[in-house]
Amino acid sequence: MSLDQRVKIGVPSKGRLMEKTFDWFSARGITMRRTGAEREYSGAVDGLEGVDLVLLSASEIPRELAAGRIHFGVTGTDLVREKLADWRAQLEVMAELGFGHADLIIAVPEAWVDVETLDDLDAVAAAFRQDHGFRLRIATKYHRLVREFLRANGVADYQLVDSQGATEGTIRNLTAEAVADITSTGETLRANHLKILNTAPVLRSQATLYRSLSADWSGASADILAHLRERVAG
């Protein structure tokens, strides 16, 4: 590691994940704060010498970790598993942070009274194709996770349509028949007259502190890692 190279920690740049991440580190004697103007994405770390705070979109943190451009990163389990095919070879879990809990689920319209399980979904999907000449559409941004889950559960007669936000609205907008999305309180599903299939979730997610296995860990950064491990354990 060159003398001027510093260890970088990536944290979500806004919202509940950022606030709670700051609180989590603060409880361990490490103070993170945004610096500059309100909308400026710059930050600082006190209490851990040689570390820079990088504020990033939560969904970009997995890629930055995998590329080794940041040494540590906080983001949701869901985003890491969706974005990185072989995440275990690229990242180490340093700590599960105990907030940002959300389940990735599959939901269908409440009005589909006969559809409660994945088997029911499979049956409806086959019938849908017969009736409509195209496959039942499931809107999601979690393509990899949903595809793997449905394959493992024997559901085949569907297509994924991409939705990067407001996914629960796609059914009302007639661009999908079902959705696969994150839920925590269930309010968004209820408000859109959707019900969760009666099966285990595709994934249970929470905010997690990861370490990049490909970042530069030579020189001073090895000491910083040891120091952070102590704080995390404490």
Ligand SMILES: Nc1ncnc2c1ncn2[C@@H]1O[C@H](COP(=O)(O)OP(=O)(O)OP(=O)(O)O)[C@@H](O)[C@H]1O
């Ligand atoms: N309602 C929720 N309750 C708890 N956690 C949630 C909820 N919605 C999303 N999350 C979690 O928050 C994390 C970030 O999601 P979000 O969609 O805000 O990120 P993002 O798409 O990177 O945001 P942006 O690109 O707008 O900066 C994910 O890990 C997700 O599981």
Ligand SMILES: O=P(O)(O)OC[C@H]1O[C@H](OP(=O)(O)OP(=O)(O)O)[C@H](O)[C@@H]1O
């Ligand atoms: O179960 P609930 O507590 O209602 O939360 C679920 C909602 O939260 C997330 O959306 P977010 O607010 O991040 O916006 P998005 O639709 O743009 O992803 C998620 O995509 C759901 O829409």
